[in-house]
Amino acid sequence: MPKRYWWIIITYIIAQLSSFIGLPLMLLLGLGESDAIAVWSIISFTIATIVILRLLKPDMTDPQLRGERSSSGKIVLWSILGVFMALFAQGIAATIETKVFGIPAGSENTMDLMSIARESPLFILLPVVFAPITEEIIFRKVIFGQVYKRTNFLLAVLLSSVIFGAFHFDFLHMLVYFSMGVVFAFLYVKTKSIITPIIAHMAMNSMVVITQLFYTEEDIRRMQEELQTILLGGLF
Numbered sequence: 001m002p003k004r005y006w007w008i009i010i011t012y013i014i015a016q017l018s019s020f021i022g023l024p025l026m027l028l029l030g031l032g033e034s035d036a037i038a039v040w041s042i043i044s045f046t047i048a049t050i051v052i053l054r055l056l057k058p059d060m061t062d063p064q065l066r067g068e069r070s071s072s073g074k075i076v077l078w079s080i081l082g083v084f085m086a087l088f089a090q091g092i093a094a095t096i097e098t099k100v101f102g103i104p105a106g107s108e109n110t111m112d113l114m115s116i117a118r119e120s121p122l123f124i125l126l127p128v129v130f131a132p133i134t135e136e137i138i139f140r141k142v143i144f145g146q147v148y149k150r151t152n153f154l155l156a157v158l159l160s161s162v163i164f165g166a167f168h169f170d171f172l173h174m175l176v177y178f179s180m181g182v183v184f185a186f187l188y189v190k191t192k193s194i195i196t197p198i199i200a201h202m203a204m205n206s207m208v209v210i211t212q213l214f215y216t217e218e219d220i221r222r223m224q225e226e227l228q229t230i231l232l233g234g235l236f
Contacts, residue, residue, distance in 0.1 A: 004055045005142045011055070012138050015048035016167070034119030042122060045130040052137055059141075070191040075199075078191050082200030086183040087207070093179035097172075109170040114212040124209055132201035136184065139164045141194045144185050157185050180204075 019037070022044060026036035070078070097103040117123045139160045148156035161181025165174040184197035 001146050008055050011051045015044045018044045034116045038120035038123035041126050069193040075196050079199035082187045083203045086204050089179035093176045127205045136198045140188045
């Protein structure tokens with residue numbers, strides 16, 4: 001694996017762990033808890049995203065890699081299709097978790113993040129912009145891409161998706177993260193461009209944010225149950 005990829009991973013980990021220093025600092029400056037989390041998250045991930053993109057510049061300007069990528073039109077098309085594919089896969093995974101394993105629907109991790117976003121709207125930039133960029137570069141471009149070169153699609157997806165879920169600290173819903181990982185990895189392989197899963201990831205997260213902000217938890221659970229009923233009817 002290229003040395004710059006290791007620096008990309010290290011940069012992402014530092015951004016994740018920086019809250020242990022940044023959050024107390026923001027609180028000392030007089031910010032409330034939600035504002036402190038939002039402000040520091042945006043500061044740390046803005047810096048991390050800039051650093052990661054600069055480290056990735058050789059890949060973006062490599063003539064051979066650029067020649068292998070799909071056209072802009074195909075990237076846009078697969079980005080749009082990818083949103084529906086990811087939502088469908090996520091719905092099936094959530095249905096299996098609920099009906100087969102008895103895992104309650106809904107992610108506490110997502111609800112916690114949206115709780116912060118309601119208190120401090122600035123935080124919305126994290127799941128809608130910065131998370132999709134950094135996560136797709138880390139988990140699809142670097143981890144999945146490097147394992148895929150040496151093994152196969154399934155093993156690469158399994159490893160990258162498990163790590164993807166672990167970094168979200170949402171172990172109950174690993175199947176959901178795995179399903180998302182499969183779709184985003186497929187989009188990356190299909191178009192040979194990391195831009196495709198980034199756009200799809202951004203769009204999907206935006207839909208989740210809008211749903212969480214404008215609907216009550218009861219409404220969301222009811223919609224999830226209705227979706228599961230539709231999916232079960234389609235599958236069986």
